[in-house]
Amino acid sequence: MQRVVKACILSAALLLSAPAAAEIRIIQSPGGQVGPFLELFDKVRKTGERVVIDGPCLSACTLVLSIVPGERICVTKRAVLGFHAARSVDRRGRFYAEPEASDAVLAAYPGPVRDWISRHGGLTSRLLVLKGRDLAAIYPRCR
Known part of the structure; x- marks a missing residue:
């Protein structure tokens, strides 16, 4: 039996499914604030659970790659990773680049x-999408 958990992380929905076999399944995450993702993936790392990326894992969701050991991550054919430069929002709601944070995030990825x-051009404001064969060349397909 599978248990599906919907975790709202500051207006970003991260859908996780946790079957009895100690596995976390990322079904869909558009990203969001970095802090909650760091906390969530640190907890997953500590549990020893395997992470199955089974859909879009965008922006802050990709921090899973930096926190959970690579041998505990696998991808399905539906997996999509989306990367972009770090950015913040000012009081007027405008985005601005955070180059130092982008450098730190990039350095933390495997x-x-x-x-x-x-x-593919580095971390910029444009979303880079890693999927298909390119993704399967980095992370194993889930069985």
Whole structure:
């Protein structure tokens, strides 16, 4: 039996499914504030659970790659990772770049992910999408 958990993380829905086999399934996450994702994935890391990326994992959701050991991450054919430069919002609701934070996030990703991002233009305001064969070359397909 599967248990589906919907966790709202500051207006960003991260849908997780946790079956009895100690696995967390990312079904859909548009990202959001970094802090809650760091806390969530740190808890997952500590539990020893495997992470199955089974849909879009965008923006702050991709921090899972930096926190959970790579040998505990697998991807399905539906998996999509989306990366962009770090940004903040000012009091008027305008976005502005955070280059130092972008550098720190990029440095925290595993080497093959960093290399893929670099080959595709680096972290910018444009969303870079990693999926399909390119993603399966970095992370194993889930069984």
